[in-house]
Amino acid sequence: MKRAVIFSTILLLAFAGSLFRSHSAAGSNLLTADSMRVISTPDLYNLSLKWADEYNRKFPGTNIKIVNAPDPEQAAKFIREGNVGFISGDYFSGINIEPLWNVVIGRDVIVPVINAKNPLMEDICSHGVSPDGLTSFLQNGDFGTWGNLLKGVSNAKAVYYCINDPSVLKSLSGFLKLDQYIVAGKKALIGADLVAAIQKDPYAIGFCRLTDVMDPKNQSIAENIRLLPLDRNGNGIIDYTEKIYDNVNDFARGVWIGKYPKPLFSNIYSVASGQPENAGEIAFLKWVLTDGQSYLSGNGYSDLLITERQSAGDRLYNAKITAAVASGQKGLIKVFLFIIATAILVGLIVASSKKRKRAHKKIAVPSVKNLINEQSMVIPGGLYFDKTHTWAFLEENGTVKVGIDDFLQHITGKITRVKMKSPGKKVQKGDQILSIVQNGKQLNLYAPVSGTIIEQNIMLEDSSYVLNSSPYKEGWIYRIEPANWSRESQLLFMADKHKEFISREFARLKDFLMTALGTEPGKYAQVVLADGGEINDGVLSEMGPEVWEDFQTNFIDPSRQFWFYEMF
Numbered sequence: 013m014k015r016a017v018i019f020s021t022i023l024l025l026a027f028a029g030s031l032f033r034s035h036s037a038a039g040s041n042l043l044t045a046d047s048m049r050v051i052s053t054p055d056l057y058n059l060s061l062k063w064a065d066e067y068n069r070k071f072p073g074t075n076i077k078i079v080n081a082p083d084p085e086q087a088a089k090f091i092r093e094g095n096v097g098f099i100s101g102d103y104f105s106g107i108n109i110e111p112l113w114n115v116v117i118g119r120d121v122i123v124p125v126i127n128a129k130n131p132l133m134e135d136i137c138s139h140g141v142s143p144d145g146l147t148s149f150l151q152n153g154d155f156g157t158w159g160n161l162l163k164g165v166s167n168a169k170a171v172y173y174c175i176n177d178p179s180v181l182k183s184l185s186g187f188l189k190l191d192q193y194i195v196a197g198k199k200a201l202i203g204a205d206l207v208a209a210i211q212k213d214p215y216a217i218g219f220c221r222l223t224d225v226m227d228p229k230n231q232s233i234a235e236n237i238r239l240l241p242l243d244r245n246g247n248g249i250i251d252y253t254e255k256i257y258d259n260v261n262d263f264a265r266g267v268w269i270g271k272y273p274k275p276l277f278s279n280i281y282s283v284a285s286g287q288p289e290n291a292g293e294i295a296f297l298k299w300v301l302t303d304g305q306s307y308l309s310g311n312g313y314s315d316l317l318i319t320e321r322q323s324a325g326d327r328l329y330n331a332k333i334t335a336a337v338a339s340g341q342k343g344l345i346k347v348f349l350f351i352i353a354t355a356i357l358v359g360l361i362v363a364s365s366k367k368r369k370r371a372h373k374k375i376a377v378p379s380v381k382n383l384i385n386e387q388s389m390v391i392p393g394g395l396y397f398d399k400t401h402t403w404a405f406l407e408e409n410g411t412v413k414v415g416i417d418d419f420l421q422h423i424t425g426k427i428t429r430v431k432m433k434s435p436g437k438k439v440q441k442g443d444q445i446l447s448i449v450q451n452g453k454q455l456n457l458y459a460p461v462s463g464t465i466i467e468q469n470i471m472l473e474d475s476s477y478v479l480n481s482s483p484y485k486e487g488w489i490y491r492i493e494p495a496n497w498s499r500e501s502q503l504l505f506m507a508d509k510h511k512e513f514i515s516r517e518f519a520r521l522k523d524f525l526m527t528a529l530g531t532e533p534g535k536y537a538q539v540v541l542a543d544g545g546e547i548n549d550g551v552l553s554e555m556g557p558e559v560w561e562d563f564q565t566n567f568i569d570p571s572r573q574f575w576f577y578e579m580f
Contacts, residue, residue: 047075048292051090051097054082055179056280059311060098063304067296070303076296092285096293101278114283115324117300118313121222121267121277122183124240125207127214133238135162140243140250143273147188150195158215163248172197173206173218184219187275195219211236222263223309232260239263244273252520252566253527264317269558271527280313288328298328323557326452383546386515390418392484396504398460399513400568403484404504406497412461415488416448419514421480423521423563424450425550430472430479432489437465439492441500446489448479450553453560455568459492461500467491517567521547524566528559 052060057080064076079095081087091097091112098117124146130136141161149160149170158166174180174197184195201209203224210216217240227234239257241250250257256266266272288294301324305315316324391397396404401420405413421427431447431454439445439459446457469488471478479487494500505513525547552560 047077048290048296049077049079049090049095050296051079051081051087051095051099053087053098053100054080055100056098059307059313062307062311063300066304066307067299070299074292074296091283094285096288096297097283099281099283101281112283112285113287114281115297115301115328116279116316116320117282117297117324118280118305118308118315119267119277120179120280120312121272121314122180122219123222123225123276124217124219124242125210125225125237126217126240127210128236128238129214130238131214132158132162132166132168135166137241138250139163139248140241140254142243142246142248143188144246145243147190150188150190150197161217168215171209171213171216173201173209173216173220175201175203175206175218175220175224177221180219180221183275183278187273207234207237221312222314223312226260226309228309242273244271251523253523261317264314265562268317268320269528269562294328298325301325301328319561320558382549384422384549385546386511386518389422389511389514390484391507391511391514393507395484396460396501396506397510397513398458398504400458400460402457402460404460404501406494406501407491410493411466412463412492412494412497413488414445414460414490414492416446416457416479416483417510417514418483419517420448420455421483421487422549423552424448424455425480425553426450427476427479430476430489432468432472433465435465435467439463439465441503448476453552453557455560455564457568460504461492461494462496463492463494465490466493518547520566521551524563525551528555528562 050060050064057078060078064078068074068076079090081090081097087097087099099114100120124141126136139162145161145163149156150172152160156170158168158170161170174184174195176196181192181196184190185192188195203220206218206220207225210218211234225234225237225239226232233239241254241257243250244254245251253271256262256271263272267277282297282300284293288297301316301321305321308315394405396406397417398404401417403415403417407413427448428451429449431449433439433445439462441459441462443459444456445459445465447454448457468490471486472489479489481487552563
């Protein structure tokens with residue numbers, strides 16, 4: 013270890029000399045944001061102009077010019093020449109944006125809406141309306157009844173409206189596999205008139221853009237209007253994978269993570285031939301993802317969730333670092349990296365000293381298992397399990413040791429970092445006490461008992477993978493002095509009931525994965541083995557932060573888990 017530290021120090025000193033020499037040579041080569049050309053598809057041209065005008069006004073000295081490119085080949089040519097572009101996935105469906113660097117910056121979302129005082133609301137919310145039901149309804153010459161929509165529940169006449177917009181009609185036609193003149197109906201209106209008509213008629217139903225029914229004052233659905241729940245899988249019920257219609261935030265998340273029918277929405281993108289390196293372009297795109305989002309609704313588009321903006325912003329942050337290294341600022345970045353590297357070196361020395369004093373044994377990384385199911389889960393007797401995939405164990409001295417269960421560590425895959433609370437912190441049962449992180453994606457976990465944290469497992473600071481290799485022994489997280497163990501332990505469950513719970517969790521997980529992967533059989537088959545239903549170990553490892561967030565909501569958060577334990 014001593015030789016390694018000396019060798020690392022020599023390398024750092026050599027690195028420091030190199031970076032300070034390069035910094036002086038690069039100082040005169042800084043990129044500026046004085047002028048920029050942005051390519052736009054025709055349907056985004058007005059929005060792009062608004063963004064450019066507002067940005068130029070807010071930052072005097074910038075000169076962003078929007079170029080309207082009505083021809084897809086011309087637009088692709090401009091972008092591959094090094095220009096940033098704003099592209100509608102719907103308008104330029106012929107352009108494959110996958111090879112290009114791209115981030116989503118907004119959406120065009122089409123929604124079915126009804127009167128919030130519909131007398132059949134209980135049945136609508138329980139069963140929803142399937143695509144087949146909508147097709148049957150629209151194929152009726154004078155349109156049908158709510159019996160067509162809800163499989164015979166009522167013979168009440170349903171008045172149908174649709175906004176008069178070519179892109180909306182095209183999307184509906186693709187969704188319902190009907191000709192556009194059928195989905196257009198006889199009540200084609202502009203958005204405001206459609207909303208007013210549905211507000212007056214309790215049996216009305218219509219299709220419009222999400223922005224048409226949004227109240228801009230409080231960012232909620234307009235008064236007396238409700239989103240119509242879609243029974244996407246046609247099983248006659250609105251199950252947990254389809255419960256996204258109660259409020260705007262849940263709906264927006266559902267669209268983002270793939271719970272809403274793809275034909276009914278399209279993304280708009282910022283694209284470039286490669287990761288942006290011009291500081292001005294990066295600054296403008298970051299503004300579009302923050303302040304610029306407020307201009308989407310005025311042009312008929314929906315803005316992104318805060319978490320989605322942050323995810324896109326992280327990619328721009330990485331681009332900013334790349335640009336800084338490529339430009340004359342790379343000397344400053346090297347200084348920064350040098351400081352960080354030095355701090356890491358000092359930290360290694362200190363950590364090494366602590367490890368020698370603790371003299372704890374090194375835990376080997378476990379071999380990767382290919383497939384998992386409920387039978388392969390380790391559930392030791394003598395532990396108490398919580399509904400949020402944590403466990404508790406009462407030790408002889410009266411303290412309670414807590415950790416995570418085997419199911420959770422297998423689903424996430426290798427944990428790369430943990431965020432723990434400090435000893436001395438008081439926690440209540442259900443409080444967030446830990447975050448487990450895998451390459452920037454994280455899950456927040458909750459306390460199975462109330463009390464005071466008296467010790468944290470410091471081994472996890474340097475060896476977070478121990479949570480995977482030994483979740484019930486070396487991978488414990490805290491020791492807690494319990495505040496009311498006798499009462500709270502009655503709310504926890506022993507191994508036999510936890511085994512039943514885990515079996516149900518695997519069944520739910522398969523449905524969850526089908527939804528997360530957009531119901532595409534090819535992708536689903538890659539993570540779930542059809543014969544026997546086994547799931548790949550570490551199934552969440554290759555999935556994005558939006559899937560982790562949805563897993564958090566449906567498998568970790570207490571409010572979503574409680575009813576499963578009530579069954580026992």
